[in-house]
Amino acid sequence: MSEGLEQSYRPTDKVGRVLFALTKALALFGGAVVGLMAIMTTTSIFGRAFLSSPIAGDIELIEIGTSTAVFAFLPYCQMVRGNIIVDFFLASAPYRVKSFFDFIGGLMFLGIGCLLTWRMIFGGIDLYNYGETTGVLAIPRWISFPYGVLCLTLLVVVVAYTLLHPAPDTGDEPMIQE
Amino acid sequence: ISAEFTLRMQTFIPPVANPAKHFLAPWAKKIGKASKGRIEVKPFWAMALGGKAPQLIDQVRDGVVDIVWTLPGFTAGRMPRVEVFELPFVHRDAVSTTMALQEFRETHLVEEMKDYHVLLAHAHAGAMFMTTRPVMKMEDLKGMTLRGHNRIGVWFLQSLGTAGIATPLGRIPSMLSKGVIQGSLLPFEISPAVKMHELTSYFTQLSGDQKRISTAVFTFMMNKKSYAKLPPDLKKVIDDNSGWHIARKTGITWEKIEKPGEKVMRSKSKNHFNTINMAETNRIKAASKKVLSRWFETVKKAGVDGPALLSDARGLIEKYSN
Amino acid sequence: MSGLEIGVTGFVVLLILLAVRIPIGVAMMGVGIVGYISIAGTVPLLSYLKTETYWRFTSFDLSVAPLFILMGQFAAKAGLSQALFRAANVWLGHHRGGVAMAAVGGCAGFASISGSSLATAALMGQVALPELKRFNYAGSLATGCLAAGGTLGILIPPSIILIIYAIMVEANIATLFQAAFLPGIFAALGYLLAIAIVVRINPEAGPAGPRAPRSEQWAALFDIWPVLLIFILVMGGIYTGIFTPTEGAAVGALGTFLIAVTKGGMRLKGTIDAVLGTASTTAMIFLILLGAAIFNAFLGFSELPNLAADFFKNSGMTPIMVVFGMVVLYILMGFVMDSLSMILLTVPIFWPIIAGLDFGMEIDDVKLWFGIISLIVVEVGLITPPVGLNVFVISSMAKDVPMIETFKGVIPFFLSDCVRVAIILAFPVVVLWLPNVLKLN
Ligand code: NA
Ligand code: NA
Numbered sequence: 001m002s003e004g005l006e007q008s009y010r011p012t013d014k015v016g017r018v019l020f021a022l023t024k025a026l027a028l029f030g031g032a033v034v035g036l037m038a039i040m041t042t043t044s045i046f047g048r049a050f051l052s053s054p055i056a057g058d059i060e061l062i063e064i065g066t067s068t069a070v071f072a073f074l075p076y077c078q079m080v081r082g083n084i085i086v087d088f089f090l091a092s093a094p095y096r097v098k099s100f101f102d103f104i105g106g107l108m109f110l111g112i113g114c115l116l117t118w119r120m121i122f123g124g125i126d127l128y129n130y131g132e133t134t135g136v137l138a139i140p141r142w143i144s145f146p147y148g149v150l151c152l153t154l155l156v157v158v159v160a161y162t163l164l165h166p167a168p169d170t171g172d173e174p175m176i177q178e
Numbered sequence: 179i180s181a182e183f184t185l186r187m188q189t190f191i192p193p194v195a196n197p198a199k200h201f202l203a204p205w206a207k208k209i210g211k212a213s214k215g216r217i218e219v220k221p222f223w224a225m226a227l228g229g230k231a232p233q234l235i236d237q238v239r240d241g242v243v244d245i246v247w248t249l250p251g252f253t254a255g256r257m258p259r260v261e262v263f264e265l266p267f268v269h270r271d272a273v274s275t276t277m278a279l280q281e282f283r284e285t286h287l288v289e290e291m292k293d294y295h296v297l298l299a300h301a302h303a304g305a306m307f308m309t310t311r312p313v314m315k316m317e318d319l320k321g322m323t324l325r326g327h328n329r330i331g332v333w334f335l336q337s338l339g340t341a342g343i344a345t346p347l348g349r350i351p352s353m354l355s356k357g358v359i360q361g362s363l364l365p366f367e368i369s370p371a372v373k374m375h376e377l378t379s380y381f382t383q384l385s386g387d388q389k390r391i392s393t394a395v396f397t398f399m400m401n402k403k404s405y406a407k408l409p410p411d412l413k414k415v416i417d418d419n420s421g422w423h424i425a426r427k428t429g430i431t432w433e434k435i436e437k438p439g440e441k442v443m444r445s446k447s448k449n450h451f452n453t454i455n456m457a458e459t460n461r462i463k464a465a466s467k468k469v470l471s472r473w474f475e476t477v478k479k480a481g482v483d484g485p486a487l488l489s490d491a492r493g494l495i496e497k498y499s500n
Numbered sequence: 501m502s503g504l505e506i507g508v509t510g511f512v513v514l515l516i517l518l519a520v521r522i523p524i525g526v527a528m529m530g531v532g533i534v535g536y537i538s539i540a541g542t543v544p545l546l547s548y549l550k551t552e553t554y555w556r557f558t559s560f561d562l563s564v565a566p567l568f569i570l571m572g573q574f575a576a577k578a579g580l581s582q583a584l585f586r587a588a589n590v591w592l593g594h595h596r597g598g599v600a601m602a603a604v605g606g607c608a609g610f611a612s613i614s615g616s617s618l619a620t621a622a623l624m625g626q627v628a629l630p631e632l633k634r635f636n637y638a639g640s641l642a643t644g645c646l647a648a649g650g651t652l653g654i655l656i657p658p659s660i661i662l663i664i665y666a667i668m669v670e671a672n673i674a675t676l677f678q679a680a681f682l683p684g685i686f687a688a689l690g691y692l693l694a695i696a697i698v699v700r701i702n703p704e705a706g707p708a709g710p711r712a713p714r715s716e717q718w719a720a721l722f723d724i725w726p727v728l729l730i731f732i733l734v735m736g737g738i739y740t741g742i743f744t745p746t747e748g749a750a751v752g753a754l755g756t757f758l759i760a761v762t763k764g765g766m767r768l769k770g771t772i773d774a775v776l777g778t779a780s781t782t783a784m785i786f787l788i789l790l791g792a793a794i795f796n797a798f799l800g801f802s803e804l805p806n807l808a809a810d811f812f813k814n815s816g817m818t819p820i821m822v823v824f825g826m827v828v829l830y831i832l833m834g835f836v837m838d839s840l841s842m843i844l845l846t847v848p849i850f851w852p853i854i855a856g857l858d859f860g861m862e863i864d865d866v867k868l869w870f871g872i873i874s875l876i877v878v879e880v881g882l883i884t885p886p887v888g889l890n891v892f893v894i895s896s897m898a899k900d901v902p903m904i905e906t907f908k909g910v911i912p913f914f915l916s917d918c919v920r921v922a923i924i925l926a927f928p929v930v931v932l933w934l935p936n937v938l939k940l941n
Pocket of ligand 2: 835884889
């Protein structure tokens with residue numbers, strides 16, 4: 001796992017710059033959520049150790065926090081081309097061949113992204129209508145859905161952008177994209 | 179030769195679990211036999227067809243699969259009326275509660291379950307305290323964190339002054355061994371699966387005619403379209419193996435599978451099997467009244483008349499206890 | 501086509517898509533969706549997808565992943581690699597091959613608080629390569645030991661791959677970490693032994709450095725207190741069961757953040773970099789997890805895993821032969837694939853097969869044993885040609901060493917991996933001993 005090793009694709013065109021800033025801001029928000037999870041969990045340990053009372057429903061909060069962060073991370077990951085590919089069989093193929101298949105992959109991602117976003121809207125409506133909540137804290141489940149749909153929509157827009165702005169020709173350099 | 183109708187049955191438990199071995203797998207076989215092989219019920223254990231346990235209810239409604247076995251407790255707020263049977267000290271044993279649930283379904287659950295073809299709603303034999311420390315009086319519970327199986331269980335624990343958390347069954351062993359919890363409310367039947375005989379030492383029931391605290395309701399449901407498309411004679415095969423026809427037998431099955439579970443718990447000499455005396459039992463019952471009012475308040479928002487449901491449920495259990 | 505045929509076809513199509521650079525998560529989702537529709541129908545798929553994304557990401561068990569990744573990011577910014585290498589070097593550097601051994605030691609130290617192979621290789625490469633060059637180490641040994649040492653990042657817990665495996669087979673993450681600990685230490689010792697043998701055969705490859713004075717040795721050891729602190733607090737807490745893995749990862753993320761700020765001089769920009777690195781790695785993993793979930797749902801409908809399990813159960817092959825076959829398959833796949841996708845792709849089929857066989861062990865023990873074997877073998881893929889990501893990382897730093905030399909330099913370490921796998925295959929006790937000792941009852 002790369003952790004800071006992925007190449008940075010900083011777009012220079014206007015749309016790209018706006019998208020980059022948006023996805024980055026969203027990713028930082030997700031990072032803040034992970035930070036809060038760390039602080040809450042650590043606090044909960046102290047609560048358990050010294051007051052023998054863990055935060056009620058902390059597990060539910062961690063679960064919701066995880067999904068909140070992951071949704072926020074997805075568009076940024078695609079913006080910096082962080083999604084992993086097997087770059088072996090076409091490693092020495094000409095740039096045109098590579099970018100052709102990258103285009104196919106982008107189209108697939110675009111279609112699947114739209115599908116997931118579209119279906120998630122109905123998932124939210126279902127859970128809203130049924131009034132489903134988390135167990136202990138009774139947090140309505142549907143509230144994660146409009147947020148998730150927004151994040152997925154941004155992901156779809158970014159996928160469309162990366163489809164139109166393929167990665168530059170890196171020549172024979174092995175791409176480190178794990 | 180392949181069957182005319184193949185029904186996919188999905189559930190969250192593995193094939194080695196007691197309910198799988200003693201109820202679901204035999205049921206699937208029985209349908210095959212009774213239909214002379216025209217229906218094949220194919221079981222898929224441990225969510226092999228995708229999704230997590232809380233998604234089962236939608237999977238059967240939408241026809242992702244044909245049959246599911248699940249718990250309304252996974253999806254809080256969706257079947258609020260069913261919860262009345264999970265309130266503390268409503269339940270007596272698996273047979274009477276399961277029988278009562280059939281009649282209750284006809285009178286109170288029609289709206290709540292209208293999206294499903296319900297094969298059976300049933301209950302287990304009842305949960306008791308399984309803890310690392312002895313519980314002989316209410317004060318012994320203070321300072322412990324215990325696991326309840328759903329929100330009612332958590333409210334019950336809170337009403338006794340102990341911290342309650344709701345987590346899936348599978349996480350009990352790691353949480354116990356890490357000291358995150360000091361026990362759980364469980365029936366015997368499932369306790370070997372989460373190694374309660376190794377991880378806890380005190381198995382505590384109550385005095386009087388309600389020795390167990392409360393039960394959990396299970397729903398065994400079929401997709402409406404999958405049912406509707408069967409010809410009348412095959413519908414009858416399903417009907418003959420659901421609802422009233424199998425309620426008593428299923429209740430007895432759940433009482434029966436307590437025995438092997440209890441045997442495993444008793445296999446360790448370190449384990450103690452206690453009964454809380456009548457006076458303390460009454461104190462616990464009195465304290466748990468708070469759960470009832472809390473539940474009344476909560477379901478009122480959904481337009482449910484809690485007190486009326488409770489008195490009906492109690493009446494039905496009384497009726498089928500004889 | 502029968503479900504089984506569709507299942508097999510889906511698998512083949514997936515492999516083809518992977519070969520033509522389709523992102524792994526996308527390829528899994530694509531094949532999963534089409535296969536699902538062709539067996540179960542369109543309406544079931546559309547219903548299934550309504551809540552699948554939400555539930556896949558709403559996971560308590562998976563919360564450890566972003567927390568450990570964040571911890572690793574901060575650890576990288578904490579400037580600990582320098583101190584780790586120096587501490588190992590002042591103690592080992594005066595032996596023949598000692599500087600290379602120090603590099604492996606530094607990798608092992610960093611691995612004990614970070615879950616990433618590539619980061620371990622890259623960070624240790626930065627500090628160790630110049631020293632190895634200064635002492636005229638052979639290019640193949642210098643780059644080979646670092647590429648292999650990097651794999652310790654995943655072999656010694658914490659390890660993201662193990663977390664994913666634990667969730668897939670419903671094992672306890674903490675127990676799996678315990679199980680991986682000794683094999684991880686043996687991996688490091690095996691690499692040290694490999695270096696010793698290399699320099700015995702060819703003394704030119706790793707000349708001895710000067711001996712450091714005692715005082716300097718103790719001072720350097722003192723300098724690695726943050727690593728020790730984090731390791732004892734976080735991993736010690738998890739191994740002994742004081743913390744759940746999520747709690748350990750949370751404490752670790754906060755702890756490494758404080759150390760990165762105070763010792764590593766991390767400021768706002770560094771923090772943002774760490775968070776963005778976490779974001780892209782986490783999203784990459786979860787997209788593949790979602791893809792694997794959809795693909796596996798399709799496999800479930802095809803009944804391929806059940807049928808494969810039945811086939812091997814009744815095939816008359818001895819259980820150990822089946823595992824051996826899987827090991828060989830992993831090594832073959834590892835030539836071209838990365839470890840995470842290999843685990844996600846194979847475990848849903850391999851695990852039901854393994855679970856159906858009788859190894860004379862409890863099923864929970866089989867989970868641990870098979871998990872550690874799989875972990876080691878998929879990690880080998882990071883150093884085998886033609887696609888060996890750790891080798892690429894080190895090669896991009898050591899421009900003067902041709903990549904072919906690095907792949908040659910990796911051979912002794914590869915052999916050491918093979919020996920270790922053979923030992924664990926034959927003696928599961930290596931894996932099971934620590935979890936049994938640490939069992940809290
Ligand atoms: Na590690
Ligand atoms: Na490789």
